[in-house]
Amino acid sequence: MNLRDLVYRLYARRVEGRLDHASVPKHIGVIMDGNRRWARAAGSTAAQGHRAGADKIGEFLGWCTETDVEVVTLWLLSTDNFDRPQEELVPLLEIVEGVVRTLATDGRWRVRHVGTLDLLPAPMQSAIKEAEESTAHVDGIVVNVAVGYGGRQEIADAVRSMLLDHSAKGSSLEALADIVDTDMIGSHLYASDQPDPDLVIRTSGEQRLSGFMLWQTAHSEYYFCEVFWPAFRKVDFLRALRDYAARHRRYGA
Secondary structure, eight states, X not given: OOHHHHHHHHHHHHHHHTOOGGGSOSEEEXXXXXXXXXXXXXXXXXXXXXXXXXXXXXHHHHHHHHTTOOEEEEEEEEGGGGGSOHHHHHHHHHHHHHHHHHHHHHSSEEEEEESOGGGSOHHHHHHHHHHHHHTTTOOSEEEEEEEEEOHHHHHHHHHHHHHHHHHHXXXXXXXXXXXXXXXXXXXXXXXXXXXXXXXXXXXXXXXXXXXTTTTTTTTOEEEEOSSOGGGOOHHHHHHHHHHHHHSOOOTTO
């Protein structure tokens, strides 16, 4: 171990030792950004960058387990990703499918899907369904895999689901208009049975949500980290938790 690694470990241990687990966010959303830029900086291909990002996920979830996080939402594939060139999209889809299968076989996580299944290739749809079924009994962190996910699409799907639900009950549009509210729409979101994210972490230095959980993050805290996702370290994660614990959440007040 070189001196730099030793100093890093000591510093991470110090930050972790001062962390109040009672103030840890229960639901963390992660925008795992910077895979391609990390690859370019390393002289690698985009696919290699995505694989390096995929390899980081298990390590990250291990840190979440150590700090009593209960729900993690990983944005693995956005609806916008389908506009990428086929030579990049195809390996990316394969990597994401591999991530889902790895999470399912790990045995520590309960996998849930958020997103639109219809957009995905049949093998990935099968992988997601199998992962949800095989981990339904797991009493560990709930890991939401946001695959084929877009925040605007989720809200549109929620409204569509609400309209179809009330149409099936024989309700007219006029009757629905009289009773519709935010709670009703929220009850039709992809993961309506889960708490909203307390903290959203975005790597790579970009300071925007890019459509990530637009409805649920109205009162979330945000932490923007300069590090590319494949280079994200435990100390970066602990700094995010420390920063979150130091904030006074106002919930819009």
